[in-house]
Amino acid sequence: MKKHTLAVTAAFSVLALAACGNGSDSSGSTAGGGGGGADMRLALNQTEEHPSFIALDNFGQKLSEDTEDRYSIEVYPNEELGAQAEALQYVGDGSVDLAIVSGTQLENLNADFAAFNMPGAFDSVEHQMEVIHDEEIVGDLYTSLEESNNVTILGGFTQGTRSIYSDKEIRTPEDMAGMKVRVQESPLHIGMIEAMGGSATPMAFGEVYTALQSGVLDGAENNEVSYFTQKHFEVAPVYSRTNHLVGLDYLIINTDVLESMSEEDRQAFLDGWTAAHQEHTQLWAEATDQAIADAEAGGATFVDVDAEAFAEAIAPLQEEFLTTDSQKALFDAARAAAK
Numbered sequence: 001m002k003k004h005t006l007a008v009t010a011a012f013s014v015l016a017l018a019a020c021g022n023g024s025d026s027s028g029s030t031a032g033g034g035g036g037g038a039d040m041r042l043a044l045n046q047t048e049e050h051p052s053f054i055a056l057d058n059f060g061q062k063l064s065e066d067t068e069d070r071y072s073i074e075v076y077p078n079e080e081l082g083a084q085a086e087a088l089q090y091v092g093d094g095s096v097d098l099a100i101v102s103g104t105q106l107e108n109l110n111a112d113f114a115a116f117n118m119p120g121a122f123d124s125v126e127h128q129m130e131v132i133h134d135e136e137i138v139g140d141l142y143t144s145l146e147e148s149n150n151v152t153i154l155g156g157f158t159q160g161t162r163s164i165y166s167d168k169e170i171r172t173p174e175d176m177a178g179m180k181v182r183v184q185e186s187p188l189h190i191g192m193i194e195a196m197g198g199s200a201t202p203m204a205f206g207e208v209y210t211a212l213q214s215g216v217l218d219g220a221e222n223n224e225v226s227y228f229t230q231k232h233f234e235v236a237p238v239y240s241r242t243n244h245l246v247g248l249d250y251l252i253i254n255t256d257v258l259e260s261m262s263e264e265d266r267q268a269f270l271d272g273w274t275a276a277h278q279e280h281t282q283l284w285a286e287a288t289d290q291a292i293a294d295a296e297a298g299g300a301t302f303v304d305v306d307a308e309a310f311a312e313a314i315a316p317l318q319e320e321f322l323t324t325d326s327q328k329a330l331f332d333a334a335r336a337a338a339k
């Protein structure tokens with residue numbers, strides 16, 4: 001039953017908006033209004049071999065079938081429609097219908113998202129997926145940007161476990177002293193890299209390869225799948241398993257576009273999305289193993305770190321960055337759902 005509850009929330013919020021007369025054709029979106037159907041565009045910053053592209057592309061095909069071509073989704077990979085910070089704005093103004101954005105981007109619009117960007121929020125991909133698709137936990141969070149930004153959050157994909165990589169082994173926080181490490185554009189993650197001993201350099205995802213290559217950066221942090229698919233292993237061949245957090249991406253949609261769907265089409269859309277994030281979770285473990293093998297074949301090495309030293313270094317982040325009751329409640333709800 002649970003997997004349908006978010007669909008209900010989204011549908012409910014849409015109906016509530018419609019009742020307030022706060023929506024319909026104001027966005028200028030490619031999807032238009034009035035339930036007429038549309039070719040929707042989805043902004044993604046990953047390559048076509050990444051599980052996110054695969055699951056979203058399948059989602060688009062299924063949606064066309066299920067709505068008899070009233071709706072379709074074209075997935076634009078590789079930041080073709082812009083980096084995530086831009087994509088988030090475009091979804092709000094309706095020039096793009098859908099995007100995958102990291103939780104770090106949403107943290108800049110509503111600090112409550114920091115609760116799920118916090119190291120230690122999630123123990124595993126499965127735990128994370130359960131929490132972020134539990135309407136009781138995330139219902140208010142996912143509609144919190146509708147009035148301010150015209151953006152509805154539908155749920156998410158895991159980013160897997162993130163670690164540090166560079167051209168040298170990192171075993172302890174001391175090894176990161178003086179290193180310029182790329183970080184996503186989030187106050188919490190900037191604080192995290194500083195706590196881990198490095199010097200944080202916020203930057204868009206698509207710029208990281210060149211910055212590592214040219215020496216603007218000494219390192220970066222990501223999961224194994226992006227480490228391989230973005231070819232970062234070529235310019236930062238040592239992946240040091242700090243495993244500092246399980247990261248999170250969200251699917252976002254222009255609220256007016258969601259609202260303009262007929263009830264039947266919206267249900268097909270939400271059911272298709274549920275199938276897509278389930279497929280993504282299934283693909284993730286295998287994609288991670290494959291990425292490790294492929295990166296190793298390409299010359300990368302994977303090393304273990306002093307996990308206790310890193311855990312100790314980042315422990316103060318919770319108190320420093322989760323300061324409001326709503327942030328603490330979300331973090332606590334995530335922890336309470338851990339097995």
Ligand code: GCU
Pocket residue numbers: 045084100101102158159184204205221222223226249
């Ligand atoms: C992961 C994540 C992306 C994010 C990227 C980053 O690859 O899936 O959404 O943009 O990390 O570090 O920027």
